[in-house]
Amino acid sequence: MLKATKIRLYPRAEQAAFLNRQFGAVRFAYNTGLRIISHRYKRHGQSLSAKGDIKKLLPVAKKSRQYGWLKEADSVALAQACLHLDQAFQRFFDPKQKAGYPRFKSKRGKQSSYHCMSVKVGEDWIKVAKLGPIKAKVHRPIDGKLKSITLSRTVTGKHYASLLYETEQVAPPPLMDVDVAKVVGLDMGLSHLAIDSAGRKIANPRFLKKAQKNLKRKQQGLSRKSKGSAKGAKARLRLAKAHERVAHARNDFQHKLSRQIVDDNQAVVVETLKVKNMMKNAKLAKHIGDASWHALTEKLEYKAKEQGKPLVKIEPWFPSSKTCPLCQHKMDSMALNERDWTCPSCGTHHDRDINAALNIKHQGILKLKAEGLSVSAHRGSRKSGMSPVAA
Ligand SMILES: [Zn+2]
Numbered sequence: 001m002l003k004a005t006k007i008r009l010y011p012r013a014e015q016a017a018f019l020n021r022q023f024g025a026v027r028f029a030y031n032t033g034l035r036i037i038s039h040r041y042k043r044h045g046q047s048l049s050a051k052g053d054i055k056k057l058l059p060v061a062k063k064s065r066q067y068g069w070l071k072e073a074d075s076v077a078l079a080q081a082c083l084h085l086d087q088a089f090q091r092f093f094d095p096k097q098k099a100g101y102p103r104f105k106s107k108r109g110k111q112s113s114y115h116c117m118s119v120k121v122g123e124d125w126i127k128v129a130k131l132g133p134i135k136a137k138v139h140r141p142i143d144g145k146l147k148s149i150t151l152s153r154t155v156t157g158k159h160y161a162s163l164l165y166e167t168e169q170v171a172p173p174p175l176m177d178v179d180v181a182k183v184v185g186l187d188m189g190l191s192h193l194a195i196d197s198a199g200r201k202i203a204n205p206r207f208l209k210k211a212q213k214n215l216k217r218k219q220q221g222l223s224r225k226s227k228g229s230a231k232g233a234k235a236r237l238r239l240a241k242a243h244e245r246v247a248h249a250r251n252d253f254q255h256k257l258s259r260q261i262v263d264d265n266q267a268v269v270v271e272t273l274k275v276k277n278m279m280k281n282a283k284l285a286k287h288i289g290d291a292s293w294h295a296l297t298e299k300l301e302y303k304a305k306e307q308g309k310p311l312v313k314i315e316p317w318f319p320s321s322k323t324c325p326l327c328q329h330k331m332d333s334m335a336l337n338e339r340d341w342t343c344p345s346c347g348t349h350h351d352r353d354i355n356a357a358l359n360i361k362h363q364g365i366l367k368l369k370a371e372g373l374s375v376s377a378h379r380g381s382r383k384s385g386m387s388p389v390a391a
Contacts, residue, residue, distance in 0.1 A: 001167050009159035010135040023111035025073035029081040031104045050086035080114040116148040126161050155240040172308035177374045182266035185361025188293040195353040197361040205253055211246045218242045258299035269312040269364025270297050312364040321356035
């Protein structure tokens with residue numbers, strides 16, 4: 001099983017300077033590749049590939065006088081920058097993702113660099129090629145084979161290493177028999193972070209809301225400062241730090257919440273939301289950014305996988321909040337601000353959100369059954385590798 005973990009790094013001044021050059025080289029490879037591809041297309045109508053044509057230019061550039069300094073950088077990291085650029089173009093060309101045209105990486109944004117050759121982790125250090133051990137805060141030993149390290153520097157100047165390693169630990173056999181009472185449908189919404197099919201409404205915690213208010217104040221503080229001034233730079237750093245605190249708090253809360261949901265249930269059903277479409281509405285966008293459903297779904301997904309429990313994703317065009325869970329009557333339209341409604345067919349009054357979670361659960365159960373799982377009203381059992389397979 002592949003596992004990921006993130007640790008804080010404390011590079012010495014000269015190590016930080018080395019990393020700076022490394023990040024710069026990765027950024028240069030990405031941005032130059034993007035510039036060449038855009039130019040070729042505009043001027044000559046030619047489509048170049050980042051992972052093919054651009055990657056091939058790297059050894060040429062390293063031999064040149066002008067770009068010879070690229071030799072100092074980790075060559076795998078530079079190749080990876082081309083791959084990242086290629087992925088950005090793939091997202092752009094994929095009609096389902098609706099991603100914008102790839103953008104240049106800024107010197108001021110988050111920096112990162114991928115390393116997979118001669119990487120090591122010790123008790124309180126990590127090591128990547130061309131650089132001595134960097135002091136690190138390793139919380140628990142890496143119990144497996146280290147595959148790669150992605151180094152990063154945040155806008156506020158903190159260094160991290162994201163480690164990917166392979167453990168001996170095998171994933172538990174998938175649940176084949178699920179108790180219907182232990183299937184939870186989650187409706188991730190605007191009024192609450194999530195509402196489950198049992199009727200539990202999960203709001204964002206108060207400390208997060210407070211941090212967000214603070215963020216808004218810092219944002220306004222920055223907009224009053226003139227661009228390029230020392231005061232402006234200070235305000236920008238304060239804002240980045242406030243962003244960082246909100247992200248930490250949210251991450252922490254989502255980890256605890258997803259742990260609880262996965263531990264308490266045998267299957268989790270979520271809706272893949274049309275976030276991209278909704279982002280067009282600026283007022284909704286803030287809420288969506290705050291709630292960050294995507295991040296929560298990701299955490300649910302890997303925690304469920306670790307326990308052999310299915311996570312079911314329901315297509316977003318399924319009218320989950322517009323269908324009556326009792327008689328399956330579908331409403332033609334419903335405004336986003338209509339919080340409750342009465343079914344014209346059977347006369348039942350519904351809370352829009354709980355109703356949606358119930359329908360999501362219902363659809364998830366249908367999907368689980370279609371995949372061959374047994375979903376019934378009894379305790380779930382695990383398929384055991386030792387027992388004979390039933391014919
Ligand atoms: Zn009805």
